[in-house]
Amino acid sequence: MNTQRHRSTLLAVAGTALALSLTACQSDTDSGSTSAPTTSATVASSPATAGEDTGTSGATGAADSADATGSKGSTGTSAGSTGTSAGTTGSTGEQVTASAPVCTARDVRVTAATQDGPPYTHIVLTARNTTRHSCRLAGFPHIQFLESHKKDVPSVAKSKPAAPVVLTAGAPAYALVKLSDGGVDEDNEPVSGFSVMLEGDSTVIAVTAPGSDGIAVDPVKALTGYWTPELRNGADDF
Template identity: 75%
Template sequence: MNASRHRSILLAVTGTALALSLTACQDGSGTKSSSAAAPSAPAASSPAATGTSDVTDATGSTGSEASAGSTGASTGSAGATGKQAAASTPVCTAADVRVTAARQDGPPYTRIVLTAKNTTRHSCRLTGFPHIQFVESHKQDVAAVAKSKPAAPVVLTAGAPAYALVKLSNGGTDENNEPVSAFAVMLEGDSTVITVTAPGSEGIAVDPAKALTGYWTPELRNGADDF
């Protein structure tokens, strides 16, 4: 009985040791499984990588837009620079130009052309229209025709001319025309009176109430200067 009992105790101890050994192996297996899953951790950083890509795209897009905006600004800047250069050019005065008058070709000879030529060695800006008074009895300046105003400033380089078409009358027989051999012209921004000799040996016939003048332009333009 004692031997039988001793064998039973030995078997029980052996079984317990085997069970403990199996439990330890299972715990080690679990540890290895957990360790194998660790490399999958970088996958969790994928959203961050996507975010980086989005940032890069946005930066690239912003760079393109900035570049396009810069180009537009550069073009606008060039136009602005041209206007600023014209605006910085000094205004022409009576001392800078010589104003002459000639008949416009063709009947009924109711128009003359004024020419203002820059006689200096520097550029000047001719603004507005000629302020004309034909006769002493009519002190008001001749009215200007708005449609003849040029789109860009008129800058006269040394020796360059500008022109203004002037209507004297409607060419009718019942008008109150007055003979004019010379008349007064003033430039905008300068109160100096320039005396201009009328063209022709007999001068010109003017109805001050019907007279009109165009703006100074680099050239006479068909349509805009016809009035």
């Protein structure tokens, strides 16, 4: 009897211990299952937050880099536009327009040559631009052949060109000048040199008469045409 009671007591104690052990394990298991997801979620959120911050910083950096590149690009484009404008000015060169400055005695060289054969009744004046810029040759040459006749030689209106005569660098213009009618009974006077003034300039240009003996001028019959880019048939015949 005593032995049986002792076994019963041992079995009861063992059962209680087992029950307590199982309860503890169940409690640990429940506690672990609850805390593990919580810890896992916290750890996961940190990389996500860091990732978001890093991503934002990267986007901002990329945007800043793009803006900086765009800004430099814009500056380069602007510089390119300026260069193009300058290049356009350089490639197009000087514009030849009626607004070019009036030619002065310092801009041109005036020479004279006889036209046709004897009797030499006409000469041709050539005014050549000796500068590197364009200038506008206005009106007609103001000519005085003789000291005894201080009046300018009259101009012929029909020889006036329709458009202003603009001379580019090195370009010539011409004016036909009548000396006489070529008659033997005319009151011609020998002229070895004469004066020319350009319209808008009071500087006197000394011109050497063509030929070794000079020219014979009848101051009453003398006429001059306007400056033209070329000598034109018909309009310059007078």
